[in-house]
Amino acid sequence: MPLLAEGVSYTYETGRASGVEAVRDVSVSVDVGDLVVVAGTTGSGKSTLLRLLAGLLVPGGGSITVDGIAPGAREARGAIAIVFQNPETQFFAETLRSDVAFGPRNLRRPDPEGDADRALAAVNLEPAVYGPRSPFGLSGGEARRGAIAGALAMGARYLLLDEPTAGLDAEGRRAVRAALAAERASSGVVVVTHDPAEFLDDASHVIALAGGGVAFSGGVDALYGDPSAYEGAGLALPPIVRVQLLARGRGMSLPEVTLDADAAARALLAARGGSR
Amino acid sequence: MRIPSTFGQYVPVDSPVHALDARTKMGVIAAFTLGLFLADGFFGLAAFAVAVAAVVRVSRVPGRIAFRGVRALGLILIFTLLAHSLRWEPATVMLVRFGPLGIDAEGLRTGVFFAARIVLLMVGTSLLTLTTTPVQLTDGLESVMRPGAALGLPTGEIAMMLTIALRFIPTTAQEAERVIIAQSARGARFDEGSLLARVRAYVPVLVPLFVNLFRRAEDLATAMDARCYRGGEGRTRLHAAVMTPGDWLVLLVCGTGLVMTGIWL
Amino acid sequence: MVVFENVGFKYPGARAAALEGVSVSVRPGRLVALLGPNGSGKSTLARLGNALLSPTSGRVTVDGMDTADDGVIWDIRARVGFIQQNPENQIVGTIAEEDVAFGPENLGVSPAEIRVRVDEALEAVGLSGFQRREPHMLSEGQKQRLAIAGALAMRPAYLIADEPTAMLDPVGRSDVLKALRGLRSQGVGVLHVTHHLEDVLDADRVLVLSAGTVAFDGTPGGLVSDPARAIDLGIELPAEVLLADALRHGGVRVPAGYPSAEEIAEALCRS
Numbered sequence: 144m145p146l147l148a149e150g151v152s153y154t155y156e157t158g159r160a161s162g163v164e165a166v167r168d169v170s171v172s173v174d175v176g177d178l179v180v181v182a183g184t185t186g187s188g189k190s191t192l193l194r195l196l197a198g199l200l201v202p203g204g205g206s207i208t209v210d211g212i213a214p215g216a217r218e219a220r221g222a223i224a225i226v227f228q229n230p231e232t233q234f235f236a237e238t239l240r241s242d243v244a245f246g247p248r249n250l251r252r253p254d255p256e257g258d259a260d261r262a263l264a265a266v267n268l269e270p271a272v273y274g275p276r277s278p279f280g281l282s283g284g285e286a287r288r289g290a291i292a293g294a295l296a297m298g299a300r301y302l303l304l305d306e307p308t309a310g311l312d313a314e315g316r317r318a319v320r321a322a323l324a325a326e327r328a329s330s331g332v333v334v335v336t337h338d339p340a341e342f343l344d345d346a347s348h349v350i351a352l353a354g355g356g357v358a359f360s361g362g363v364d365a366l367y368g369d370p371s372a373y374e375g376a377g378l379a380l381p382p383i384v385r386v387q388l389l390a391r392g393r394g395m396s397l398p399e400v401t402l403d404a405d406a407a408a409r410a411l412l413a414a415r416g417g418s419r
Numbered sequence: 420m421r422i423p424s425t426f427g428q429y430v431p432v433d434s435p436v437h438a439l440d441a442r443t444k445m446g447v448i449a450a451f452t453l454g455l456f457l458a459d460g461f462f463g464l465a466a467f468a469v470a471v472a473a474v475v476r477v478s479r480v481p482g483r484i485a486f487r488g489v490r491a492l493g494l495i496l497i498f499t500l501l502a503h504s505l506r507w508e509p510a511t512v513m514l515v516r517f518g519p520l521g522i523d524a525e526g527l528r529t530g531v532f533f534a535a536r537i538v539l540l541m542v543g544t545s546l547l548t549l550t551t552t553p554v555q556l557t558d559g560l561e562s563v564m565r566p567g568a569a570l571g572l573p574t575g576e577i578a579m580m581l582t583i584a585l586r587f588i589p590t591t592a593q594e595a596e597r598v599i600i601a602q603s604a605r606g607a608r609f610d611e612g613s614l615l616a617r618v619r620a621y622v623p624v625l626v627p628l629f630v631n632l633f634r635r636a637e638d639l640a641t642a643m644d645a646r647c648y649r650g651g652e653g654r655t656r657l658h659a660a661v662m663t664p665g666d667w668l669v670l671l672v673c674g675t676g677l678v679m680t681g682i683w684l
Numbered sequence: 685m686v687v688f689e690n691v692g693f694k695y696p697g698a699r700a701a702a703l704e705g706v707s708v709s710v711r712p713g714r715l716v717a718l719l720g721p722n723g724s725g726k727s728t729l730a731r732l733g734n735a736l737l738s739p740t741s742g743r744v745t746v747d748g749m750d751t752a753d754d755g756v757i758w759d760i761r762a763r764v765g766f767i768q769q770n771p772e773n774q775i776v777g778t779i780a781e782e783d784v785a786f787g788p789e790n791l792g793v794s795p796a797e798i799r800v801r802v803d804e805a806l807e808a809v810g811l812s813g814f815q816r817r818e819p820h821m822l823s824e825g826q827k828q829r830l831a832i833a834g835a836l837a838m839r840p841a842y843l844i845a846d847e848p849t850a851m852l853d854p855v856g857r858s859d860v861l862k863a864l865r866g867l868r869s870q871g872v873g874v875l876h877v878t879h880h881l882e883d884v885l886d887a888d889r890v891l892v893l894s895a896g897t898v899a900f901d902g903t904p905g906g907l908v909s910d911p912a913r914a915i916d917l918g919i920e921l922p923a924e925v926l927l928a929d930a931l932r933h934g935g936v937r938v939p940a941g942y943p944s945a946e947e948i949a950e951a952l953c954r955s
Binding site for chain 2: 762776794819835838
């Protein structure tokens with residue numbers, strides 16, 4: 144059974160956003176193998192939605208269930224792993240292996256260090272090399288991946304990430320994307336971001352939030368077919384995608400739209416040659 | 420969790436009390452405290468109670484807020500009352516008796532006196548933080564400490580440290596909350612097990628907080644260097660606090676008045 | 685002019701030099717961009733510019749003043765503003781106007797003058813009316829603009845910005861870039877250290893560092909028109925720039941430089 148949000152709403156009672164309806168009537172369905180991208184500008188409600196899905200907040204309206212039960216319930220412990228923004232600021236252990244093993248240890252899993260090593264390998268940090276190192280001496284990209292490994296090690300069916308690639312250079316982002324792609328084999332992944340461009344090639348579903356409500360919810364093909372609602376939410380399709388969509392609009396035949404410059408160039412040149 | 424504001428207790432309204440220099444208020448509070456401890460009868464306490472009520476009124480701080488701290492004193496007040504008035508197997512006549520325990524009338528009177536004094540002290544001194552911003556306070560403190568500079572005390576730097584500490588209170592509170600949530604999401608429990616276990620549970624919160632604090636200190640030092648901070652010497656201020664004739668008048672009149680009241684009553 | 689003359693720098697105890705033989709100058713009103721992968725020495729060079737560090741070889745002068753001369757360090761820092769990556773860790777004041785006032789206060793400027801500078805600086809970065817706002821109530825982009833205002837209030841002739849948009853979301857990033865552009869048009873010479881070439885396409889000069897030495901010294905156009913070279917240097921060019929280049933090689937007459945999606949599509953459809 145999936146991680147399911149049905150018509151959820153949430154209003155903060157205290158703090159900066161007090162009284163504002165942060166999330167309004169949002170529905171999401173995540174299954175193992177999915178990569179759901181939740182996009183929106185600051186204040187669109189995406190971070191709130193993530194916390195609701197993780198069971199950290201209880202919806203004011205609607206319902207959230209993971210495998211049929213509430214995500215915050217005792218029985219659901221370990222079903223969902225969440226990675227917050229800048230997770231590398233939460234390191235505390237002497238070795239990276241020990242830090243990554245914190246989650247599985249708390250869940251009383253039988254082999255926390257084994258879980259840690261597997262997770263480190265999944266994010267392309269060689270366990271023998273990185274395991275014994277201090278988490279505080281890692282580079283930006285390594286630290287980010289190490290922190291993500293901390294969540295992967297919990298063996299949860301659903302993985303929620305808030306801005307997992309923010310602040311990383313190109314190589315770091317590629318490494319994180321690769322790790323998430325590999326995780327899809329055994330989990331459902333939800334990525335919340337204000338810059339979804341790099342995830343569009345991999346996404347199974349895209350949700351665009353604006354002012355707490357859903358502006359767009361559908362597959363990437365549907366998004367490319369009609370990006371107006373998405374753009375209305377303050378988001379912009381990457382220029383390379385716009386080029387391909389514009390070309391299609393002018394009659395050029397493009398079987399698929401891609402973020403890869405070389406592939407796009409080949410396809411466009413072929414289509415251009417064909418239409419001459 | 421409500422994030423504490425740097426302004427803590429400060430109530431932002433306009434009043435003659437708010438407009439007074441921080442140093443004036445500090446001086447008056449000092450005189451108030453001295454006078455209060457010199458007073459030795461209920462008549463004296465009553466006079467000080469009237470003074471406090473009058474200032475609360477003039478300061479336009481809502482009474483509810485001004486007396487908010489009294490609730491926290493509840494336990495101390497009850498303890499004070501009991502400490503002075505409770506007797507075990509007394510030989511003399513008691514006001515009230517419950518089996519072996521007795522409440523002594525004279526002791527009760529003393530207890531009420533001390534309890535009332537505690538209340539007055541709390542409300543009176545809290546008027547300082549209710550009507551003065553933390554920066555005004557640190558500026559005032561720095562000014563008052565200045566003679567210490569002659570003795571080699573780094574008063575400017577101490578004041579700067581206090582200001583920076585105040586500035587980062589809400590930020591650090593936000594960070595602490597973030598780390599607690601993140602570690603909880605990884606299954607950490609802070610409310611299970613023995614006392615020792617619960618204390619140890621906070622290690623995954625305290626370590627990251629401290630690491631970030633040290634990083635922050637380094638960045639901040641660089642930023643301060645870049646903006647030409649070289650200690651307290653020669654710094655001017657955006658809001659230069661000046662003791663007006665009105666300030667001196669209030670300080671003198673209220674100050675001596677309060678101390679005299681304490682001596683006479 | 686801020687002049688870096690053949691500067692080298694080695695951190696104490698380090699095996700290799702962080703910088704070697706770097707020369708560049710920043711003139712008033714000009715934007716010099718400094719790019720390069722992590723560890724290439726960009727931040728080190730930035731800190732040499734306002735005497736936070738002293739070169740181990742070569743020298744750095746600011747309007748003739750040598751940064752190695754202890755006697756003029758504070759004059760140099762008053763002349764060269766500096767902002768860092770982390771917006772939070774640069775803010776000292778309990779409310780915005782007190783933080784902006786921090787610099788001028790250190791310089792002994794009169795209270796009346798400080799007031800004027802604070803209000804002007806906040807206006808220049810688009811934060812008018814934020815005078816009494818507490819820092820923790822600001823977004824990251826607003827905090828970074830506050831930091832810029834704090835530097836501006838010192839009336840610097842130059843500003844060094846070390847990856848100012850690294851920790852910001854798209855809106856914050858765009859606001860900060862706008863503020864920096866505003867400074868430049870006011871005649872401030874800007875040295876902008878960044879990972880994002882697209883943020884500094886209007887730079888007068890681009891320097892790319894690699895392992896402490898200058899690997900490229902030219903204009904943004906020079907990098908955009910030679911994507912293979914840019915990739916070699918560790919610069920990430922946006923996908924549409926790479927696409928435009930590949931299309932050009934395929935015979936499509938795409939406009940030079942940094943064409944928009946519309947321009948590229950237009951060129952494709954033209955015969």
